[in-house]
Amino acid sequence: MKGDVVVIEDYHRGAGRAIVEALTARVEGKPGRFSISVAGESGSGKSEAAAALSEAFTARGIRCVVFGQDDYFVLPPKTNDRRRRQDPEWLGPHCEVRFDVLQANLDDALGGASRVVKPAVDYHADSVSTETVDLAGVKVVIVEGTYVSLLKRIDARVFIARSKHETLEHRIKRKRGAEVGDPFIESVLGIEHKIIAGHRFLADFVITRDYEVVPVR
Numbered sequence: 001m002k003g004d005v006v007v008i009e010d011y012h013r014g015a016g017r018a019i020v021e022a023l024t025a026r027v028e029g030k031p032g033r034f035s036i037s038v039a040g041e042s043g044s045g046k047s048e049a050a051a052a053l054s055e056a057f058t059a060r061g062i063r064c065v066v067f068g069q070d071d072y073f074v075l076p077p078k079t080n081d082r083r084r085r086q087d088p089e090w091l092g093p094h095c096e097v098r099f100d101v102l103q104a105n106l107d108d109a110l111g112g113a114s115r116v117v118k119p120a121v122d123y124h125a126d127s128v129s130t131e132t133v134d135l136a137g138v139k140v141v142i143v144e145g146t147y148v149s150l151l152k153r154i155d156a157r158v159f160i161a162r163s164k165h166e167t168l169e170h171r172i173k174r175k176r177g178a179e180v181g182d183p184f185i186e187s188v189l190g191i192e193h194k195i196i197a198g199h200r201f202l203a204d205f206v207i208t209r210d211y212e213v214v215p216v217r
Helices: 010-029 046-059 077-086 099-110 168-173 183-202
Strands: 034-040 064-068 115-122 127-134 140-144 156-160 205-207 213-215
Touching: 010 034, 010 046, 010 156, 010 205, 010 213, 034 046, 034 099, 034 183, 046 064, 046 140, 046 156, 064 099, 077 183, 099 115, 099 140, 156 183
Parallel strands: 034 140, 034 156, 064 140, 156 205
Antiparallel strands: 115 127, 205 213
């Protein structure tokens, strides 16, 4: 998402290298493209972990592309926040995320498309447009976002097991407006936790609260 703040720390890079080390043989041995999802709660470091994975693969000569779930929200961020405050039911992948479009873009990428046209959100402008992503030479497709463990055709799922209390410092670094400390946002994060807590059991790799990588499968 344009305008988002991504703060990549050494611990993100360490986790990225560990996962890439474990997956490289599978990636190189699969005909066609390989898909990885990175899921977790808000502020858990999904964008950073995805960027660290891409960086580590690139260092091995393997080209990646990253799709962020934030670009697939039905409404741009500030408008979406207002809708959430007006409508208690407006929360979750079933209503506020264009999950079908994200799945279609992923399917096209895995099907060998040379490019895809995807939504593009601008945080500061509070707008949604489109962009064309060049996939020439791409071997790994990384999808990051709160709910992306639910996507189909994922070869390896990563889940970051950090709650809203453990993500506070990171959320402060990525502060958007007055979100941090807002009682409404904190209540949304509590609901979000209940929605996705079980997604860790879908994961092939769990990143712990201390950013250690635990292979599950």
